[in-house]
Amino acid sequence: MSADRAMADPSLAAAFEDALDAGTLLLRRCTACGLMLPPDRALCPSCWSKALEWREAKGTGTVYSAVEFHRAFGDIPIPYIVVQVELDEGPRVIGWAEGKLAGGTRVRARLADYRDTKRLLFEPLNFERG
């Protein structure tokens, strides 16, 4: 189910993860047509250009959907919430939320430490961390 969806170019994943560790969320941008793409892309699926560059995402977006896990599949304590956010640049990304976020909520991404890596934590745009 997922095997054929593995990223084609491991160096892209490595660059993405390195930037994430340094606190930056990267996207790809096609220099030929300007389309903003998810970080795994080596080829623009719109115009077939391979001239892609890294762009830092603003980190703001809108909740596209969310799911609340009540059954544990891994070792993450349940219940927990996973969100799908459409970034303002266009790409939709999967992230984590610490509370329920309704579809349409404006959110900002924060890079939160998670084990030996980081994950995307989305918070409401008007949320002030106390």
Add this chain to the structure above:
Amino acid sequence: MAQSATKRRAIAKISGLGFSAFSRKWEATAPALAADAAIAAVADAGLAKADIDGLFVNRSSAAPPDLLTLRLQDDLGMGELRLLNLFASEAVSALQMLHYASLAVAAGTVDHVLCVFADTPIMPAQSGGEAYSDTLGLMRIPGWEDRHGLFGAVGSYGLAMQRYIDRTGATPEQFGAVAVATREWAIRNPLAMLKTPMTIDDYLASRLIAAPIRMFDCAFPINGGAAIVVSAADSDAGGDTGSAYVRGLGQGHCPYSPFGGHDNETETMGRLAAREAYRMAGIGPADIAHAQIYDAFTYTTLRGLEDYGFCGRGEAAAFAAEGHIAPGGRLPTNTGGGQLSGYYLQGMTQLSEAVLQVTGRAEGRQQRNNDWVLVTNQGGRMDYHAAAILSEHAE
């Protein structure tokens, strides 16, 4: 029966159908189940092994690559095949096999194509749920979904279902109506695995897995196999048990697009598969007597009702809640209990039930009208779609 000039006669027919035994525990390998189903299908077609000159094998895309291979040809001792292929195009493979086999027999390339699916999601050390707990990689960054806890088909389909709810206002009771109607059909099907009566309250009390998805929103994985024989429409194959004529075929594909512009959750390329299948048959949704719609989740039944033109956008939930898909309803849907309560054999679930109905072997759930029967398959995360329109009439 009078037919308008726009209606096209059958391109091919399904002359045989066979099953292996079904089980919820590991009892046999996938090749063994595939062989049982294949032998039953050839016998059902009134044919002998030597009559079969094409073999299509469908392995589950969720299974390891070596679970079921072209070695099935060796197992079955088929020495002189003129057409051979392995399909692993997610869960649309069953109708893709039918599609390409129909084209091949219509062109005279081969006479009889045996199309076989078998899977063993339940292994000695793996439950059915675990088989489908692998992540559907929406981000394509290795480990990304695991890191964020988005596990299994229930995770990515949970996101899709929530999006649909946000856009349409569909309620838990309406999804429950799909589960309850499908169970009512299963109770009438000797092949079905889940036959305990279910109420809306039972549905609402079923365990939340990945909210909004509950246990009773999900298909019931089994170990088993199913096979069909596809023959030329005018061939003598079919034996005493009859044939289901292939009147329409269509596919529609649009891969999951993670960069916006395409709201796959509320309209899929099922719309394109529908248009092509209806156009080929020369009919429309209003002509369909009953529908076998891919129901890995209750949500995908609703998705199919809309994409295949039985309801407007966002109207399928109310349509189901009004009883239209249940026994006695105006669009009997998944009349064998579907994948939710019948048996989950990916695309073969819907195709096999349609063949049983069209050939008059559906026992206590038999539908009287089999002029036009819709079968749909869906694969990936609503990415891949295929449809067939079957009939008891060749023209």
